[in-house]
Amino acid sequence: MPDVKRTIKIVTESRISDPNSGIEGFPLRQWSVEIHLLNDHGEPVPASVFPKSKHIITFKNPKPPLLAQLRESGPVPGDENGVKKRSQEESKKKKRVDKNVDMDKLADGLQKLGEDDLLQVVQMVHDNKSSDSYTKNDIEQGEFHVDLYTLPDALIRMLWDFTQEKGVL
Template sequence: MLVERKVKVVTEQNVIDKPPVDQFPMREWSLKVFMVDEDGNERPADVFTKVVYNLHPTFENPVQSYTKHPFTCKNEGWGEFEISIDCYTTEKTKLAPIIHDLNFHQTKYEQTHTVVFKNPSQSLQERLRETGPLPTDDDHRPKKKGIATKKSAQKYDYEKIAESLEKLEEEDLLRVIQIINENKGPDTYIRSDVEVDDLVKAGEFSIDLYTMPDSLTSKLWDHLSKKGLVS
């Protein structure tokens, strides 16, 4: 699954009272990273666990990493340059670099970039839904109103289920796949890398939790509860 989203980089800069370099005034500048939802609203970039800014190599610390939203990168300097920004969704998984133009034409400006999330995990899918639907939602899930109704009335915490599935060892995961295989409904949306009836033989796969029938959700919750992963 490929999911497109908008990421906004906000730059602020101002001249500071320090000696100029080659007649260029010294400046303090900062960068912040936000998500943009489908309505154009600024949202926290909590889909990222870490943001790394690759600055000009002349900086004393040219690679700067931040793990707390809005991932503020603040420095002093006199020159304009392009910054490569790496946004991580896990410790090792990152998106294609965002190339941001640092310039001093305005004291504050914003640049919006389109990024692509490849095969996001279940928990990441839930966070991505906060800024817009996923590609599978229109065809395989109720519209927004329906989703909101189900969420408000749901007995089980789907986000906890998603997070728990990522923690399972291979043997337990195979048991979960078996439970899904035996109890899936006609509207259950599953994406796998092999088209087979038996999900145990399907290789990597993802399931849209909100399309599971109540009976499957109940069995899955009970199984994860016995493992101490949900409560």
């Protein structure tokens, strides 16, 4: 039996139900969520095929205030023996990268590449990134963001060799 794929539209609406929640800047909100299936013309149809549904939401590279709130609902990866200090985490990231790669030079070199070379870099990153890698492709702005420190060592080495080959380092 072949897979059947459908597009689902989730409509959320929130409103402030009580401005005095006890935490300044965080009023209590009331949410409503509607789930619709979209037909082949993009029109919403009732999604009665979902009697109940459970979804896991993944937060990619959450900021410290969000991490603090997420800790209230359970452990956060990377908090084995309590909360890590940011400087300790950053120094660990820098240590794991091959000693022959200067990350600052690599970042500067990538910015100096031509358009065709940058397309190759984006393709290399997409093909070789890990699940921990942070990338953001902003098509509307024509921008591609990547955190070099989250890329696997082998990919960092590939990018270093590529930028050296292009003569921008």
